[in-house]
């Protein structure tokens with residue numbers, strides 16, 4: 001076993017860290033306050049190759065491994081989780097799903113633009129009555145011969161308005177239950193497709209989360225991903241990879257908060273000495289550092305297994321479960337170490353605490369991760 005990163009992986013990590021410091025940090029508090037999408041920043045991320053990191057270069061991707069992706073996601077998420085969720089969804093749910101299962105025409109038409117950020121993608125599985133219970137899709141795609149007629153509503157869709165390309169799961173054959181679901185590519189501007197209201201969220205407020213409405217949208221058959229009825233399998237397999245992205249986001253939120261708390265504890269004085277000289281603070285720092293290392297190792301384990309072509313569903317779920325809990329615990333303690341300063345926006349840790357919560361909810365709640373893990377353990 002070798003715990004060293006390659007020079008290439010370290011260069012990606014350094015580039016992501018540099019980008020986060022110079023391009024994302026200025027304005028991150030303001031974007032959070034105003035719920036402002038980081039349009040310019042995401043454009044630059046696309047130009048630098050952060051939006052299609054693992055995709056084959058023949059589709060304008062970076063051809064990098066999943067380990068590099070984890071390292072970059074951590075660095076971006078330390079500073080701006082609103083930007084890193086755009087990056088995660090575009091990389092792991094949209095580009096990876098299309099590259100693995102799309103037709104050559106779909107890849108040429110969509111993937112080549114999604115990898116560069118010319119277009120942004122969204123992954124549309126959740127519905128008002130189908131969150132964790134994802135097989136209960138109410139959105140329908142009726143087979144009309146040469147096209148599907150799409151009707152329904154999707155909820156809590158990341159990149160809901162900023163996206164141009166949407167992968168939408170919809171039920172075609174309800175009698176076949178989840179095996180009747182199709183994954184369809186929808187373009188913004190198709191007749192009958194309306195982007196609904198923007199959610200006013202607790203965290204990741206710079207990202208745009210919307211409901212989507214489809215009324216008699218005509219979707220050409222060539223926009224279906226994979227065979228008839230493959231949609232649910234597509235969604236589950238793609239989400240396995242997505243969970244590595246969100247786990248790394250949670251890791252970054254935790255390590256970002258930890259770094260701020262560590263620095264502050266060396267500067268702030270109380271009872272005649274720096275607060276890091278007090279054991280009450282030292283024990284908090286020790287717990288944070290230990291959990292963050294464990295979370296990072298779980299993320300990297302899942303990434304290495306993915307890079308080796310092994311089944312990583314359990315490891316991805318474990319990484320997400322543990323890293324998201326670490327993000328919550330660490331950010332709460334980072335606010336505590338900052339005391340009153342931690343409760344105000346200027347010190348960043350309160351934002352990281354708010355951002356942390358969603359990592360226990362999206363791309364499968366912590367409870368769903370436990371279902372995935374326990375099923376694998378009991379196989």
Ligand code: CAA
Nearest residue numbers: 125126131132133134135158236237313362363364368372
């Ligand atoms: N990997 C691959 N296949 C999987 C899988 C996994 N992790 N989990 C389930 N499946 C497959 C099963 O093998 C089964 O297929 P077969 O019938 O062919 O064997 C099929 O999916 C249905 O599974 P179950 O019969 O076990 O169905 P269930 O209803 O008992 O459980 C579930 C399914 C695992 C709970 C699933 O509904 C689930 O994962 N829910 C969470 C949904 C989710 O993660 N949503 C996130 C939304 S996207 C998002 O958040 C993006 C964003 O914006 C950031």
